[in-house]
Amino acid sequence: MNRAEMLSQLETTAEWDMVIIGGGATGLGSAVDAASRGLKTLLMERADFAKGTSSRSTKLVHGGVRYLAQGNIKLVKEALRERGYLLKNAPQLSAKQPFIIPVYSWFDKIFYGTGLRVYDLLAGKLSLGVTKILSVKKTIEALPSVKTKNLKGGILYYDGQFDDSRLAIDLAYTASSHGATILNYVSLIGFEKEGKKIVGVLCKDEISGKEYSVKAKSFINATGVFTDHVMQLDDAERESIVRPSQGIHLVVNKSFFSSSHAMMVPKTADGRVFFAVPWHNEVVLGTTDTAIDIINIEPKPLDQEIDFIIEHFNKYNAVAIEKKDIQSVFVGLRPLVKVSGTNSTALLSRDHTILVSVSGLVTITGGKWTTYRKMSEDAVNNGLFVSKQPKRICITESLQIGDPVKRLAMIEAIIAEDINFAKLLHHNFSNTVAEVIFAIRHEWAETVEDILARRTRILFLNAKVAMELAVIVASLFAKELGKDEEWEKEQVATFYELANQYIVS
């Protein structure tokens, strides 16, 4: 179904069973859950899918070693279970990743060696491999550029890695293939009520400007750091619950860290975990945890955050990086839930929170990508309960996400139209012209940014290369969608402005 057909459903559907607001991990997961239970489901996302936090993660499918150190065994066990489901249900976008903690004291070797064995045991049957304590020699073999002065060895353990925004698109596909109507560039702008109860929403197509009024039985607010805004559209007096925390990542060339293993430093100067993770042939370094007051869909890195990452990487890695080596910097906001009396965002829980308003609005926030499925199951259960709809069994524990075989066949069919479509967009990236055309036709891409940031990951991997490709991508859109030259120029200019924020000068 194309966008126009989906929009027309906003006018022709008398009443939806469930309306989901927000197209990040939580909202899209909820749409998959609701649609696969047979509910008539509508999801609206104000920007592009995963434009918010869900494209800006460290790309780990993990139990969270840090939460183990904090003693939150329940959260770790739940996340390890979810890690297992995700690796099984979306193998095209997630994989097992070996990690090494380099240790510089005998105490750390025993402490982390024991801790990571417990981590592995907590995964039970879903364990990804046995934790091992490594000699100095084996540690250097696995991490050739690790700093060797006072090195006492390392701990090898396993977690998962994934492509966040690509997974978001596969979730959108899965929800849609189960009958959901999934719309990006549609904002919730208000609620319609009968007495105190919400009975409908007012939403706006951000592309045409047209507004729609839709009726539904239940409503899920999955808007991440924008949660408070949506809750306040329901109840202007509502106190805010989200305490946003900013985390940045730097991406550098693999020559600075030529290992297939990721490196994990369990405790930085500010008590955080630091990662260097190979991703799409480059290396992602991060992250930070900075409490911020202003919520922006395109947050900006602070100079001290960039310095912090460079300093920590260089502390553990013999091949030092400088600002000029950074190919891209991307920034995300954690939707953490406030706890009175806690100032440090690093101490706020990564568990998720569900709130049910008097109006019937079910708000779900917090959590992490790894646990999106369980969060979605809880949100939909609450939505059904609050709206007194009959219980339906959740089937997502073993539901395949995306359809890589069908996707490949459809991309091959595009290449059959013109062999030139098999060409790579850029010699350093594996994405083809055919993939871009596929994303325009079948993956809800509406702008040059959608392609370069979230259908391919080129903006996140190398912002200057992404800028080089903007003109080509705009011309592909023009051919596919019949856009004029002015549209192309405007798209390229808008993308340049955005991409400049991903470049560190």
Ligand SMILES: Cc1cc2nc3c(=O)[nH]c(=O)nc-3n(C[C@H](O)[C@H](O)[C@H](O)COP(=O)(O)OP(=O)(O)OC[C@H]3O[C@@H](n4cnc5c(N)ncnc54)[C@H](O)[C@@H]3O)c2cc1C
């Ligand atoms: C730096 C960092 C690193 C992280 N690393 C990891 C990791 O390695 N592994 C992991 O498991 N988790 C990680 N996380 C956590 C994870 O990324 C988040 O928990 C998750 O992406 C949150 O998803 P969400 O759907 O709740 O929010 P978002 O992804 O922010 O989605 C909310 C959406 O709602 C939309 N919206 C807002 N208002 C409206 C409206 N009025 N109408 C319609 N739509 C609206 C927004 O545009 C947005 O797209 C990390 C987070 C950060 C910040």
